[in-house]
Amino acid sequence: MTAWYDSNIILIQSTFVGLLTALSLQVPIRFGVFSFAGVGCYGIGAYTTAIIVIRLGWPAPLAMGAGMLLAAVTGYLLALVLSRLGGLYLGMATIAFDLIVTVVVANGGELTGGPSGLFGAISDVGTVHVALTSLVVVVLLALSERGRFGRRVEAVREDPELAAAMGVEVRHYRQLAFVISALLGACAGGFNVLLRTTIAPTDIGFSLVTLALTMIIVGGSRSWAGAFIGAVIFTWLPSVLEFSGQWQKVIYGVIVALAAIWVPGGLLGVITDAYRSWQRSRRAGGSSDVGPGDGDRGTVSPRAEGTPA
Amino acid sequence: MFEIRDLHVSYGKVTAVRGMTLSAEPGKVTLVLGANGAGKTTTLRSAAGLHKPDSGSVVLDGETITGLPAHKIVKRGLVLVPEGRHVFAPLTVMENLRMGGYTTARGETGAILDRVFEMFPVLKERQDGAAGLLSGGEQQMLAFGRALMAKPKIMMLDEPSMGLAPTMVDTVLSSIRAMADSGIGVLMVEQNAEAGLEVADDVAVVARGEVVFSGTAKEARSNSSVLRAFLGEAALVSES
Numbered sequence: 001m002t003a004w005y006d007s008n009i010i011l012i013q014s015t016f017v018g019l020l021t022a023l024s025l026q027v028p029i030r031f032g033v034f035s036f037a038g039v040g041c042y043g044i045g046a047y048t049t050a051i052i053v054i055r056l057g058w059p060a061p062l063a064m065g066a067g068m069l070l071a072a073v074t075g076y077l078l079a080l081v082l083s084r085l086g087g088l089y090l091g092m093a094t095i096a097f098d099l100i101v102t103v104v105v106a107n108g109g110e111l112t113g114g115p116s117g118l119f120g121a122i123s124d125v126g127t128v129h130v131a132l133t134s135l136v137v138v139v140l141l142a143l144s145e146r147g148r149f150g151r152r153v154e155a156v157r158e159d160p161e162l163a164a165a166m167g168v169e170v171r172h173y174r175q176l177a178f179v180i181s182a183l184l185g186a187c188a189g190g191f192n193v194l195l196r197t198t199i200a201p202t203d204i205g206f207s208l209v210t211l212a213l214t215m216i217i218v219g220g221s222r223s224w225a226g227a228f229i230g231a232v233i234f235t236w237l238p239s240v241l242e243f244s245g246q247w248q249k250v251i252y253g254v255i256v257a258l259a260a261i262w263v264p265g266g267l268l269g270v271i272t273d274a275y276r277s278w279q280r281s282r283r284a285g286g287s288s289d290v291g292p293g294d295g296d297r298g299t300v301s302p303r304a305e306g307t308p309a
Numbered sequence: 310m311f312e313i314r315d316l317h318v319s320y321g322k323v324t325a326v327r328g329m330t331l332s333a334e335p336g337k338v339t340l341v342l343g344a345n346g347a348g349k350t351t352t353l354r355s356a357a358g359l360h361k362p363d364s365g366s367v368v369l370d371g372e373t374i375t376g377l378p379a380h381k382i383v384k385r386g387l388v389l390v391p392e393g394r395h396v397f398a399p400l401t402v403m404e405n406l407r408m409g410g411y412t413t414a415r416g417e418t419g420a421i422l423d424r425v426f427e428m429f430p431v432l433k434e435r436q437d438g439a440a441g442l443l444s445g446g447e448q449q450m451l452a453f454g455r456a457l458m459a460k461p462k463i464m465m466l467d468e469p470s471m472g473l474a475p476t477m478v479d480t481v482l483s484s485i486r487a488m489a490d491s492g493i494g495v496l497m498v499e500q501n502a503e504a505g506l507e508v509a510d511d512v513a514v515v516a517r518g519e520v521v522f523s524g525t526a527k528e529a530r531s532n533s534s535v536l537r538a539f540l541g542e543a544a545l546v547s548e549s
Contacts, residue, residue, distance in 0.1 A: 148407075155397050155408050162395045164359055167383030167412035167459060 009127060011235055013195050016130040019231035020137065020188035021208065022215040024181045026227045027141070029216070031177035032157030034091045036209050037078055038185035040098040041071035043204035045186025046193040047105055047112055050121040053194070060123035064190035068183050075182025079175040098209055106201040117200030118193075125194040133187065141224045214252070218259040220266025229267050310334055311387065311463040311494055316365035318348070318355045325351040327518040329365070333463055333496040338489045340509035340526070341498045342539050348518040349498040350392060353465045357389035358382040369463065384412045386462035390452050392471060392498075398441030402432055402451055405440045409455030418458065425454040428487060446477030453484060463494040470501045482508045502539035506530060514538070 005012070024038025048067035052058050058066075082093050105112040112118065144150060155163040156173045164170045193199045215234050220226025241248050263270055311333045318326040326348040333339045343349050355362040358379035367375045367387075374382055397405050406425065410418040426433040429450045435443060440451055449469055456464055469485065470478045478501065486508045489495045499505035506512070512529035514522035522535055529535050 151400065151404050151408060152411070154400060158397050158399060159395060161359060162391060162397070163408070164379040165357055165383070165389045165391055166408050166455070167380040168408075169378070169380045171378075 011239065013127050013130055013191075015231055015235040016127075016134045017188050017192045017195070018211070018215060018235045019134055019228055020130075020184055020191070021212045022219070022227040022231050023137065023141065023224060024184035024188060025209075025212045026216045026221055026224070027184065028177040028181045029221050030145075030157065031153055031173060032160060033174050033177045034087055035078075035082075035094045035178060035181060036091060036213070037075060037094040037097050037178065038181040039204065039209045039212060040094070040101040041075055041182040041185035042189035042192075042208065043098070043101040043105060044071045044074060044182075044189070046189030046199045046204065047118070048186075049190040050118045050193045050199050051111065053121045053123060054118060060125050060194055064187070064194070067190045068186040071182040071186030072179050075178040076175060078182075079178035083171065083174070095206070095209060098204075099206065102201050102205045105204070113200075115201060117198060117203070119198045121193050121197050121199070123194045125191065130191045130195065133191070137184065137187075138224050138228070145223060214256050216266070217256055218266055220268025222265065223268060226266045226268035233267075310368075310370060311496070312366075312368045313352060313356055314366045314368065316352060316355060316367070317363040318351050318360060319363055320351075325518060326355070326362075329515065329518065330520055331496065331513055333494040335462065335492050335494045336489055337510040338485060338495045338497060338508050339511045339513065340502075340505045341496065341513050341515060342502050342505070342535070343498075343515035344538075347515045349515060350467055352515075353389055353467050353496070353498060354391075356382075356465065357387065359389070380412065383459050386460065387465070388456045388459045388461040388463070389465045390456045390467065390469065392467035396440040396443070396448050396451050396455070398439065400440055401437055402440050402443070403436040405451055405455050406432070406436075406458050409458030412459055417460070421458055421460065425457050428457075428484065429454050444477075445473050446480060449473065449477075449481050450484065453488065457488070457493075461493055463496065464488065466495060466497040466499075468498055468500060470499060470504055478504050 021038070021042055024041065025036060028035040028038070045064070045067035048070050049060075049063045052063035052066055053060060056063075078094070078097060082090060085093055105117075106115050108114065144153070152163070152168055153173065155166070155168060156170055160170045189199075189204070192203075211234060215230030216227050217230075218233060219228065219230025237252075238248065241251055244251060259266065265273070313329060313331045316326055316329040317324070318329075329348060329352045331339070331341060331352065341349055341352075351360065354360045356367045358374075358377055358381070361376055365375070366373050369385055369387055372385070374385055374387065377385075397408060400408070406422060407418070410421065413421065431447055432451055432454050435447065440448065443451060453464075453466075453469075466485065469481055473481060482504055485495060485497065489508075489510075497505065497509070506526055506529065509526045509529075512522070512524060512526050512535070513520050514529075514535055522529070522532060524532070
């Protein structure tokens with residue numbers, strides 16, 4: 001076990017960073033906000049953390065906190081600026097934001113290290129820290145999927161106008177989505193730079209958007225568990241696919257296309273459907289004295305019917 | 310007392326509502342008739358705070374609420390039931406009702422919920438089912454019940470009978486009457502003039518963004534131009 005851990009430590013750490021990055025795109029989608037700004041905030045978080053640790057020598061948690069704060073403020077401002085955009089247009093605008101961050105850091109001169117980036121952000125941050133943070137984040141997000149808050153988020157996503165007519169402050173929920181996304185993205189970026197000690201503009205570009213989006217499309221966009229499944233698969237898949245050499249990208253593309261066409265709920269959707277039908281068949285076989293109404297109510301969950309937003 | 314005074318609304322350069330004046334009172338049903346594009350829906354949406362009017366005022370119980378954000382307007386007691394029987398389809402009936410009580414204090418929701426179930430027993434039966442699986446009429450009841458959860462003084466109903474089976478139209482209309490009789494003011498936009506007139510106390514007819522007739526339901530029935538426009542020539546002949 002320890003030998004396996006030692007030889008795969010980078011992949012294990014990357015899984016958690018990938019999870020946080022994927023969540024930074026998934027949270028706004030759950031709110032019905034089609035924003036990719038989480039990736040730009042990943043860049044802001046990573047660079048801010050690196051600059052503070054290298055130039056000022058602050059302790060790692062403070063540096064990361066500063067990065068997350070700056071990203072959260074940026075996210076909030078973006079929410080204000082883009083408040084009238086929705087759907088694909090919002091997606092395009094936020095990708096533009098991600099690219100702007102890349103261009104700014106590539107041309108930031110000495111401060112950001114230009115095209116070659118920054119080196120030597122050394123700290124004592126390790127696997128335990130990123131794993132624990134991910135755990136806390138996952139618990140909080142799992143809670144946010146339930147109860148009153150979860151119901152409101154679902155209402156805002158399903159029919160924002162109707163939610164507004166009910167008295168829900170839709171605008172505030174959208175802003176919240178931007179800020180949570182920014183915090184998660186910056187957190188992922190901060191951890192990545194502290195674990196790898198380097199950051200370059202190529203690490204935060206369009207490819208990161210695709211990777212994070214791939215994770216949640218294949219894993220499932222409805223719940224944190226989907227992001228987790230996706231993060232595990234797409235962090236470890238490259239090492240499995242090494243034999244395929246230059247065909248790797250083609251295989252990736254095929255997997256994403258297949259997932260988008262045939263399993264819109266992602267692997268998580270497949271798993272929950274399978275679990276439900278297993279439960280149903282067990283119930284049907286095991287207890288014949290239960291009234292038909294009882295059986296139906298338990299198994300036909302309304303959420304299983306809808307496709308993800 | 311609820312009043313919309315001289316409301317002007319536009320979408321970009323297109324003016325949709327020019328000088329609309331409507332009112333509604335507790336315990337009464339006010340019917341708003343008008344052809345497609347007359348500005349009825351826009352008026353209701355603007356009053357509810359979903360769209361900003363250019364000028365004019367919306368007054369509820371002496372307080373001007375024009376241009377307030379939607380959630381504050383709901384809190385004051387003015388609730389819109391949008392057209393097309395909008396329900397949150399993937400949520401259960403109960404969850405939909407609880408969403409309606411978003412602005413209501415938690416302690417009060419239980420009592421209001423009981424009253425809603427009393428008025429619409431079908432919602433109690435189907436409370437754990439997905440709202441999207443209800444029939445059209447049941448979804449409209451749910452939309453009413455959900456609006457009632459916000460403790461409205463005035464309810465604005467946009468085309469409540471749209472797309473419903475004829476027998477369901479009667480059920481829906483009698484529940485609208487019942488809601489008004491319980492002391493709520495109802496401002497109702499309706500294409501089905503004949504059915505709407507059966508439960509209405511007052512009537513306003515709008516065309517091209519302004520009111521062209523207003524009076525009691527009885528006056529509307531004896532007004533030949535209203536009858537011709539909304540009930541057809543046959544009704545005119547039989548009335549006279």
